[in-house]
Amino acid sequence: MNPLDPLPRLRLPPWRCNSVIAFHKSTKFAELGPRFFSSNSVGLGVGASSLPVLAPPAVGRWLLVSSALVFAVIVVGGVTRLTESGLSITEWRPVTGVLPPRTAEDWNAEFDKYKSTPEFKLMNHSISLDEFKNIFYMEWGHRILGRLIGITFIAPLAYFALRKKLSPSMPAKLSGMAILIGFQGVLGWYMVKSGLEDSIMDTPGAVPRVSQYRLAAHLGTALVLYGGMLATGLAVIQDWRYARSGAWGGSKTVSWESVLSNPVIRSFTRKSRTLTALVFLTALSGAFVAGLDAGLLYNEFPLMGGRIVPPMDELFSAAYAKAADRSDIWWRNIFENPTAVQFDHRLLAMTTYMSTCLLYLHSRRNAVRSLLPPAARRSITAAFLMANVQVILGLATLLYLVPVPVAAAHQAGSVALLSTMISTLVALRRPSMAAQLWRKAKASMPQTSH
Template identity: 40%
Template sequence: MKSLIETTDPNKRAIGIWLLFVAFSVFAMVVVGGATRLTESGLSMVNWNPVTGAIPPITQEEWMEEFNDYRTSPEYKIKNAGMSLEEFKGIFYWEWGHRLLGRLIGVFFLVPFLYFLWRKKVPEGLTPRLFGLFILGGLQGGLGWYMVKSGLVNEPNVSHFRLTAHLSLALIIFSALLWTALSLVRESYETVSDRFRKLTIFTLFILSLQIILGGFVAGLKAGYIMNTWPLMEGQFVPDVLFAMDPWWSNLVSNAVTLQFNHRMGAYLLFVLAGLIWYMARSESRAVQSAANMLFAVIILQIIIGVIMLLMHIPVSWGTFHQGGGVVVIGALLNLIHKTRGQG
């Protein structure tokens, strides 16, 4: 942390550290969200009470009321009929914890923000950006409920489009928090070649597509099929990639195609990170260090993904993989920020 915090301006330092903490909280939120999804707990709370929902049921009567509401849902009727109250508590607490963390992040952001405004410590021009981040956080909560609602109608599965939107917005918020924090605490920047800079931006574009693919894969549970590597059930290119009609629907709704594309995206990111690492050898030591970190976390993320796939997506490895995706984003943004300057 000491080497990351370069500024001597006390206001920038305080606000930067605060935003780094909030970004880490969003990272934790994404990890808990992954565990909630993998434990199939996300549909356990069929009501959305933004304020009163912060307190879980306490008495037996309150628990039975919550459980009876759940028993009217498609998930209970189709998948969990006969579930006991104690089993229900097991999935309820994951979703409740996920929502509670979201509320806490709102508090972690709003209270210091108001304090910094009151004390006139916010640097000129930064207030609109911080206000926009708070609005995005509120929208994320609403989008989360919009996602959950899709699994409370007929089928006990949320829309993979809504899940991907929910995940993507969380990562956009994380990225904006991290970028803003780095712009406050960092004072030294590196000059790099135009080719190097363009390569990092292109890699960010591919990583964004890979994250969207990952959301689709998670939403359609595409990781639970074709659990072999490097081939997909004996084929490098499965013959059912374009089994759906029209052809473009395979790109967003065919589980096999999505898993295949997600694999190809990982390979492409490995190549791009390798090129960045190679080109960084002619750049400054600071750029080399950031490039080394990026290459290392992408390799680790691919290894985790392969292990997770071969083990048929256990909760632990699946959660680890989702968190690893956020780490990759952070490593790439750090490199881009280091070589593009403040803003």
């Protein structure tokens, strides 16, 4: 009798079954172990091996929590800008700045520093100490949340790296994210400095606010960091599910090889990537709108001053050109003229909305719907719904002269829409090589019962 046969056929008493199972592992599984199973393969019931490490779900959950914190800091940063609180703290102290002023003397000292800024002299010269505390705490909370993100990312990263819980490609990728977090702190202070420069006082008609270029760079970096964390976290969880159960794209019956090799799905994936880039670009253009207070112009829709397109002398005013030959009139108007900035944001927003609707309708076609995995169908549907919500929030922000709660919700909506598109792309992603090897190893294991 072959000891490797399924146990029910052996018809042995329980105490003998245990010995047969042990022998079974020591022969057949011992041959598979060194080649197929890694040290974190506890769930597979085998020993350590040279298989590539497959990151466990805990790594994915940690990255999703980190991305949620970045989502929160983006929203808080938007509120900080909308409430004009960002220039209330005039120094960057990464360590000692963790604690806010505690005594009356500390508060007065901080207030005196603010009184020397162009913002106080030109706009807030009549605010009280209590009013200063309100804007101070808003900016302080934004900075503290940024520090919290650094701690909650770096410490677990070191733990998972030391415990060898990261897939081969992850250490470099996650280290890049850690560097990006630190860079965000430096970039944030670089942005704030632009609104504290004394030269603002010497510029006729100048408004004390941060550079729209630096604001866009700060937001864009945060969106890249958020997208990287979210996509990597979702991919880790998806890979684990595939390795364990063969589930891909939200279904155990879908073959990723046949789906991703289909020309229809390849075309759909390319369109999804293009739309994701468009969503990102539209969100980035919103930073220029916020940086120039362009949302306070032309508070009507779809017209601007009674016209679909404002007069050309407003869109491309020679007043914004700084070169002697006016060769910079085009790009300076695009990025520095509030009228052009608002028009561009409208154009991008409507293009994004129509593209999302078209991609959703395309996904509903039988030829596409029958091939898309369930997770991708759910994600593109969520993108369509979020795009409609985002349009409503954008219109409300414009028509009601940028109320803080609605404008903050509009910025959060842009990140939510980006999230749905990232989720769509992850759902159409092939399993990692480590996950494929794990899946093959598990599929090759004989199924025993006892």
